[in-house]
Every structure is written in C-alpha cells, then in structure tokens.
Amino acid sequence: MVYSLTYRRPSRVSSRGSLNGDEKQKSINGSVNSGSSGLSHGIPEALSFDRIISGGTCPPCTTRDFMNYLKYIELAAENLQFFLWHRDYTKRFNSLPESERVLSPEWTGDQINEDNQTRAKRVNPNTAALFKGTDFASDPQVAEKEKINNPFFTPPRTPNDETKEARESMESYDESITSGGKTNHTQRTSGAFQSAGLKWKPLTVQPYREEISRIISIYIAENGSRQLNLSSKERNALLHALQNTTHPSAFREVITTVEWSLRCQAHPNFIRWTICNGNRPRVVFARGLGVGGIVGGLIAAILITLSSAGRAWRVLSIIGFLIGISTLIAAWKGMCVVLHGMHHRHLRPWELFTTDDEPSGFDMKSDSYDSIATQDTSNSYEDEPWVAKYDRRNVVRKIFDREVWIQEPALRQIQDTIFLQSLLGAFILSITIVGIFCAFPKGGYF
Structure with a gap:
C-alpha cells in the first residue's frame, strides 16, 4: 500500500526566530491538530512528533534516532533533552503530595x-500630605532639581x-x-x-x-x-x-520556544532525512548509475536509428531510459533503488562502530534518564572514536557499507510511494524520448 501519487516529502525547514510566544503556540497547536488528521506536510500520523516521543515508532524513527539526528546532524540535541526532562519533571512534580506542592506555587x-510594581517606591497619601510644602515633599520638579544639585545622586x-x-x-x-x-x-x-x-x-x-x-x-x-x-x-x-x-509553569515560555523548534523545524527535517536510505557516497554513486543508464539508452537509440533495423527495434532503448531516469529521480530524493528493493538502509556512521558492550547513551526505557538529561556534559561529538574511524574508510567501502532492514512500516510506505513516483515519471519521459527517436526515418548506414 502506498500514499497518493501526489505525495511530497517534507520540505526543508530553516530557522525562523521572528515569531513571538503566541504565534509559536498557535503553530504548535496547528501542528498537533494537523498531525492527528492524517497526512500533514508529507508526514503521516504514524510518524507524528507525539508518536515518536511516546515511543510508538520503530527504527529508524524512534526517539533515540531523533536524538542522534539532533546531535550529529542538526547539532541541537539540547532541545530534545530539555523537552523530555521537562515532561518527566512535570509528571514527577504533579505526583508530589499536596503539602510539598504548595511550597512552589504556580x-x-x-x-x-x-x-x-512592588519594587517601586510607594508613598502613603497621609504621609505625602504631612510633608507637603517641606523639603521632604515628593514633588516631581523638586525631585528633579534635587537630582541636579545633589552630587551624591546615583542615576538608575x-x-x-x-x-x-x-x-x-x-x-x-x-x-x-x-x-x-x-x-x-x-x-x-x-x-x-x-x-x-x-x-x-x-x-x-x-x-x-x-x-x-x-x-x-x-x-x-x-x-x-x-x-x-x-x-x-x-x-x-x-x-x-x-x-x-520550582513549579513547572515557570518554564512555560521557554518550553514553548523549545517545543516549537522541535515540532515545526527539527521534526520535519528529521523525517526528510530519514527517508534517505543510503549515505552520501551511495546516493552519489546511484546518481552516477542513473546518468549512465540514460547515456546507455541514448547510445542504443542512436545506433538502432542509424542502422537498417526496423523502427520497432528502437523501443528496446526504453530499458536504459527507464532504469536510468527512475534511478536518477529516486537518488535526487536521497534514495537508492537497490537498497529500497530489499527495504534496507545503510547504518549511520555512529552506528557502524557501536558494539553491544558499549553504552547507547540514550534509552527511553531506562529508569535513569533523569541522570542522563541532567549530566553536565557537552553534546559535542568530535572526540568520539567513530569519527576518526569513519574518516579513514575509503569511498568504495562507504558505498557498500553495512545494511539493516527498515522496521518502521510508515517509512517503508513513504519510500514505496517515492519509488512508484520515480517509476511513473521515468515511464512518461522514456516513452516521450523513444517516441522522438521512432519518428526519425531509417538510417540504413549499417
């Protein structure tokens, strides 16, 4: 089953910092409402922000994958870390006894x-009437004159x-x-x-x-x-x-900014990035294969046209056009058709060198998430061992990196839709090109 043929993957969302708190809250509410109504901006309900955060998705669309994307790609993992901490903190605070919660009012x-307003100096009316006409009166003109003549006056x-x-x-x-x-x-x-x-x-x-x-x-x-x-x-x-x-409501304005950044910017970019099933060297290699298929189809069509073969033989060149154009369209959207045929994806660089003995660094099912979120450590990853190891890998090895099966059904459905769109587009373009070659008269040169 696939989505509509008019489906478009999520657009790349850039940072927009000119919105105020009310506008951000409206965007958040609109995102929640549209996400619960089916397909919204190229994101199905099964891959909505709330579904990912609640743990209702499979790899590679889990909360941990979202965190890794923010850490290694967007470089903004602190937003999701703080958001998850605040959600957990609100739950723990609301479960406190009433005797403790009253110590921290909303x-x-x-x-x-x-x-x-309470910091401003307030003068009792009776006191002001008592000192009226004296040097202690709080008359604005007198006070201004006193500021000028008083050498010990300190401006605010x-x-x-x-x-x-x-x-x-x-x-x-x-x-x-x-x-x-x-x-x-x-x-x-x-x-x-x-x-x-x-x-x-x-x-x-x-x-x-x-x-x-x-x-x-x-x-x-x-x-x-x-x-x-x-x-x-x-x-x-x-x-x-x-x-x-210490009431959670103290974070209301800040958590609105953080949630807006996650829902309206990071989440669409994460889904767009996850649709790509191959790393960059593999996608570039797939684009090269697509161009090669198109060139092969052109050469075959030209040779058959110049030969003494009948026009019906020129239709054979559609094979090269169909393979090349469909591969190029899919690669343009970040997909490798070979990997898609098996519903596989490349392991991310930080996943390649992870063993079962090494800590994952983030686990939603762990009871110690509070200690992870409150660690006084940076999100920088430049010193992690996998960075140097991955840089030492040659290009050929990167093209044929380890693969893993895509477990999330909604993501496979999106990729099936994109693959079908690429086939349909390639079929229309191939028929057009082959029709043009069939219109030429027989060459008869060999």
Missing part, C-alpha cells in the same frame, strides 16, 4: 508585572548596565572554573541568577530545588554545557521565575 506572567541603572554586570558576573564565574577552583551547581546557579540582575537567593525548601539548580547551570546559564538558544529576555524571565518557585 507561576503566571502577571506575577512579573506585579513584582516590578540602564539595561546596558545590567547586561554588563551580568556578563562580568558570568566571566568571573568562568574564571573560577578555569583557575581550578571547585564550584558546585548551587554556586553556579547563584551566578546565573545574578546574570539576570536578581540578587536574592531562591528558597531551598521548595521541592526539586537542587535539580532545578543543575538544570539552570546546564541549560539556562550562559556558557552552560548544553545551553539553549534563548533570547536574553526569555532567559532573564525564566531565572526570575525560578527564584520564586
């Missing part, structure tokens, strides 16, 4: 404005000053790290809070405060090992919220 956006800090202070705070922290000093997660969290211009320490009696401190130092703080791509406004707002509560 955080709303209105609280930010309320906190800013500008956002640039706060940014400078935040940068100096983080630089001083980095210097303490590079100098060999031992700094724990709590100390780094304090530096992260200071980078937002907030001075008071968070409440330590709130549930999961230590875990939140680790998350801040890894994903939120500047120069964190898995720092998220957040704006300064989003980072400061999140740090301000986490100083007051």
Whole structure:
C-alpha cells in the first residue's frame, strides 16, 4: 500500500526566530491538530512528533534516532533533552503530595508585572500630605532639581548596565572554573541568577530545588554545557521565575520556544532525512548509475536509428531510459533503488562502530534518564572514536557499507510511494524520448 501519487516529502525547514510566544503556540497547536488528521506536510500520523516521543515508532524513527539526528546532524540535541526532562519533571512534580506542592506555587506572567510594581517606591497619601510644602515633599520638579544639585545622586541603572554586570558576573564565574577552583551547581546557579540582575537567593525548601539548580547551570546559564538558544529576555524571565518557585509553569515560555523548534523545524527535517536510505557516497554513486543508464539508452537509440533495423527495434532503448531516469529521480530524493528493493538502509556512521558492550547513551526505557538529561556534559561529538574511524574508510567501502532492514512500516510506505513516483515519471519521459527517436526515418548506414 502506498500514499497518493501526489505525495511530497517534507520540505526543508530553516530557522525562523521572528515569531513571538503566541504565534509559536498557535503553530504548535496547528501542528498537533494537523498531525492527528492524517497526512500533514508529507508526514503521516504514524510518524507524528507525539508518536515518536511516546515511543510508538520503530527504527529508524524512534526517539533515540531523533536524538542522534539532533546531535550529529542538526547539532541541537539540547532541545530534545530539555523537552523530555521537562515532561518527566512535570509528571514527577504533579505526583508530589499536596503539602510539598504548595511550597512552589504556580507561576503566571502577571506575577512579573506585579513584582516590578512592588519594587517601586510607594508613598502613603497621609504621609505625602504631612510633608507637603517641606523639603521632604515628593514633588516631581523638586525631585528633579534635587537630582541636579545633589552630587551624591546615583542615576538608575540602564539595561546596558545590567547586561554588563551580568556578563562580568558570568566571566568571573568562568574564571573560577578555569583557575581550578571547585564550584558546585548551587554556586553556579547563584551566578546565573545574578546574570539576570536578581540578587536574592531562591528558597531551598521548595521541592526539586537542587535539580532545578543543575538544570539552570546546564541549560539556562550562559556558557552552560548544553545551553539553549534563548533570547536574553526569555532567559532573564525564566531565572526570575525560578527564584520564586520550582513549579513547572515557570518554564512555560521557554518550553514553548523549545517545543516549537522541535515540532515545526527539527521534526520535519528529521523525517526528510530519514527517508534517505543510503549515505552520501551511495546516493552519489546511484546518481552516477542513473546518468549512465540514460547515456546507455541514448547510445542504443542512436545506433538502432542509424542502422537498417526496423523502427520497432528502437523501443528496446526504453530499458536504459527507464532504469536510468527512475534511478536518477529516486537518488535526487536521497534514495537508492537497490537498497529500497530489499527495504534496507545503510547504518549511520555512529552506528557502524557501536558494539553491544558499549553504552547507547540514550534509552527511553531506562529508569535513569533523569541522570542522563541532567549530566553536565557537552553534546559535542568530535572526540568520539567513530569519527576518526569513519574518516579513514575509503569511498568504495562507504558505498557498500553495512545494511539493516527498515522496521518502521510508515517509512517503508513513504519510500514505496517515492519509488512508484520515480517509476511513473521515468515511464512518461522514456516513452516521450523513444517516441522522438521512432519518428526519425531509417538510417540504413549499417
């Protein structure tokens, strides 16, 4: 069974950072609704984002494959790591006893404005009437004149000053790290809070405060090992919220940005990339075979046309055109028709050198995922052993790398559809080309 012949694989989605929070939330809701209604933007429901994250897919479309793609191809594995941690954290927080959950109240956006208003100096009306006409009156003109004449007046800090202070705070922290000093997660969290211009320490009696401190130092703080791509406004707002509560709602704005990036950018690109069943050398080799088949068909058609053979013999050249054009169309979409004939795919470079004795690095079924997500380690892979080993492999060996069967039925169905489209397109073009050659008169040269 295949999809419609008008099927188109997902388009490559580039980064779009100009959307605000409401627009991103609408995109997320639209993605969820369209994903549950069948085929959406070249992605079937069986390969939807929620289906992959919930573990309802088979290799090579599992959560682990998605994580590997983000780590090795998109270089943005921290988004999925943080998203999975937040989902697990929300579940654990909601399962806490009521007596512990009340220590961390829900955080709303209105609280930010309320906190800013409470910082402003408020004068009691009775007090203002009492000091009216004196030097202590809070008259705006008097206050402005006092600012000019008072040599000890300190002007309010500008956002640039706060940014400078935040940068100096983080630089001083980095210097303490590079100098060999031992700094724990709590100390780094304090530096992260200071980078937002907030001075008071968070409440330590709130549930999961230590875990939140680790998350801040890894994903939120500047120069964190898995720092998220957040704006300064989003980072400061999140740090301000986490100083007051450890409730999952404190991450609402940030998790919206992360989820939008995963659903609307990374997920379509992952499906598009997964459709390719061969590595780049194999796809280039398949394109060469396609061009060779077309050239072979042209040579056969020209020779038969120039010979004394009947016009019916010129139809034989359709074999070369059909094979060459179909192979070229499939290779243009990243598929090798030979591998597809067996429903095989090449192993990825990071999969080639993995043994059963080596840790996989990510396992959704593992009970220790929280420790994996909160590891203070970078997602960089340049030092992994497989990089040097794969670079030393010659081109011929890469073309004929190890293969494995594709287990995901929906992915095989997509590839069957693309293969059928390539055959249909090749058949139409081949008939057209052969018809042109059949229109020429007999050459009779040999």
